[in-house]
Amino acid sequence: MTADTGRQRRETYSLRRREVARKLVANRDGLLVVSGLGQPTWDVTAAGDHPLTFPLWGAMGGAAMVGLGLALARPEHRVLVITGDGEMLMGLGALATLARAGPRNLAVAVLDNESYGETGMQESHTAGATDLAAMARAAGIAAATTVAEEKDVAAAVTRLRRDDGPVFVDFKVRAETLPLVMPPKDGGVLKHRFRQALATAMEYVKD
Amino acid sequence: MNPTAEPSRRPEWAEDVHRVLTANRVRQVAYVPDAGIARLIVLCGEDPAMVSVSLTSEEEGVALLAGAALGGDRGVLLMQSSGIGNCINMLSLARTCEFPVLMIAAMRGGDGEFNPWQVPMGQAAADALKLMGARVFTVDDPAAAGAIVDAAARTAFETETPAAVLLSQGMIGAKTFEH
Known part of the structure; x- marks a missing residue:
């Protein structure tokens, strides 16, 4: 019953992950982005x-x-960290660490499709009762919200x-399998570039 | 004796190591508390040139130091030997991208250990680090701590690799629950 309900819900969200990712990094100027493994990395790469x-x-x-x-x-x-629900779930302690460190220039966006996208779209814990934004707030990140409607996306991106910071937004996005768009795979290349x-x-930095 | 009140037989080694970290331009100090490195954590926490980050689990520190290195900061991860086990998969990040991850771990589970639950990870710590490609340095004599941490720091930062300094129980004293 729970599994069926979750499956239906995650496939009906109106937000599309690639479009949210594109808006997150639009006009990026001096924005530094870290993307979590799997689909968020493909989404951010698809955005450029x-x-x-x-x-x-x-x-x-x-x-x-x-x-x-x-x-x-x-x-x-x-x-800006752009990651997925499964990746965030594996490092939940970081929410408390971020809250304690209190970095004003750090934000975390979760593209939450309630699924493990790289391993066969198995449901993650967020397909059930687990609420990542509520966990972030309870960890001490006051500015933590869930966004599931298109009308709220622009304000969340802002x-x-x-x-x-720290700012945390959990975007509920449709569970869907999309074409892989891969960045370079060599860690040394990624680091050096x-x-x-x-x-x-510095020329990009704005105050 | 309360071990948390007197964490080290030779507290001055912590001052030596703090000076070496300063000389190596270490700024970010990630830690999970431990009695054996309590004094060093305090020294780093009071240093206005350093930023201390309290972790919930040690693997957070490996990821933190990777991000620090990406941004041009140097850092160190201070922990107990049991935390080395928590770091293992995250060390893949340091190896794949060649990030410097300097670790200083107070050993448990060795000679004089009173708690058997500390023994498996403590005994496996050095080998586990080596299996993941980290360089491992051991300090038995408190007077050598500064020089050995300096060697490990140079190894980590100049060759961009994980490097761990294990502070033996012979050096920091085996913890007891005697009060």
């Missing part, structure tokens, strides 16, 4: 491969913490891009 995106191909559960280290190192830049772009990115 960029040297100031660090797309994870592994390190499941670590995306938000990579974002925190980057945000502390580069306080003059906005850092919060993620501009408001004092990011650093190189960062070294010359």
Whole structure:
């Protein structure tokens, strides 16, 4: 019963993950992006491969913490972590760590399709009663919300891009299998191109 | 004796290690508390040139230091040996992308250990790190702590690799529950 209800719900969300990802990184200027493994990395790449995106191909559960280290190192830049529900669920402790560290320039967007997209679309815990935004709030991230309607997306993107962090938004997106759009896979290449772009990115920084 | 009140036989080693971290331009200090490194955590926490990040679990620290390195910061992860087990898969990130991850772990489960639950991970810690490709340094003499942490820091930051310093129980003293 629970499984059937969840399956129906996750396939009916009106938000489409690729479109949300495109809006999250539009006009990105000096925005630094860390994407969680699997579909979020393909979504962000589909929006335009960029040297100031660090797309994870592994390190499941670590995306938000990579974002925190980057945000502390580069306080003059906005850092946006774009990850999935399964990836976030594996590193839930990071929500408490982010709340305690309190980085003003860090935001986390979860593209929550209530599914493990790379392994056969098995339901994740968010297909049931688990509410990631409520967990983030309980962990101490006051600015944590769930967005499931198109009319709320623009304001959520603005919060993620501009408001004092840490900001957390759980986007409920339709469970769907989309074409793979892959960034470079070589970790050294991804690291070096990011650093190189960062070294010359000051011209993008806005206050 | 309360071990949390007197975490080290030679508290000055913590000052030595803090000086070495400063000299190596370490800024981000990630930690999960442990009695054996309590003094070092305090020294780093009081240092205005450092940013301390309290973790819920040690693998968060590996990911944090990867992000720090991506942004040009140097960092260190301070933990107990049991936390090394929590780091294992996340060390893939450090290996694949060649990120410097400097770790300092207070050992448990060795000579004089009173708690059998600490023994399996403590005894496997060095080998587990090596299996994941980390360089492993061991400190038995508190007077050598600074020099060994310096060598590990140089290895981590100059060759962009994970490097761990294990502080032996012979050095920091075996924890007891005697009060």
